[in-house]
Amino acid sequence: MKKTGGKSHGAPEDPGLVHAKSSEATTEEMRVVLRSRAKALAREPEREGAAEEYLEILAFLLAHETYAIETRFIREVYPLTELTPLPCTPDYIRGIINIRGQILTIIDMKKFFDLPEKGITNLNRVIVVEEGDMAMGILADEITGIRNIPKSDRNPPLPTMTGIHAGYIQGVAGEGLILMDMERFLNDRQLIVHEEVGK
Secondary structure, three states: OOOOOOOOOOOOOOHHHHHHHHHHHHHHHHHHHHHHHHHHHHHHHHHHHHHOOEEEEEEEEEOOEEEEEEHHHEEEEEEOOOOEOOOOOOOOEEEEEEEOOEEEEEEEHHHHOOOOOOOOOOOOEEEEEEEOOEEEEEEEOEEEEEEEEEHHHOEOOOOOOOOOOHHHEEEEEOOOEEEEOHHHHHOOHHHOOOEEOOO
């Protein structure tokens, strides 16, 4: 009988064991991939939040234009009542009102920006703005609401916005929303008639 020659290579590896090892490797690889994806997805909202910042503003009408003030400067909106005119003041200072013992200068923004007169109506509201110890009231024809606007939508003032008070405009956003520079307003001492009276 003829013997079969050749070297012995040992017992062949069990196919089931090979499959099990392969499955374990594949499972671990999947876990790594899933963990990596989860971390990436968790970082995406942070990147999006950092990429797009918003301003919360109060929008209001002056004549036929829409103006806006950042809400961080707004203390309250108050109905226009018992307005007392002030003699020997610029025409854009409409007068003063007493709000809970505090005398506030009321600025007529239509006259300030040389806009067409609409006249005082029952829709008129006083937007009380303040920063630190400085406060004033801004006369608005009508309040249209609070909204958020992307900072990226803010553009420089239009070239047509000229005149002595054009520097009080911070920019234009969206469809013609005019953003006022309240920090400059509230740091202009010429606009303030400050006085306290007894309640």
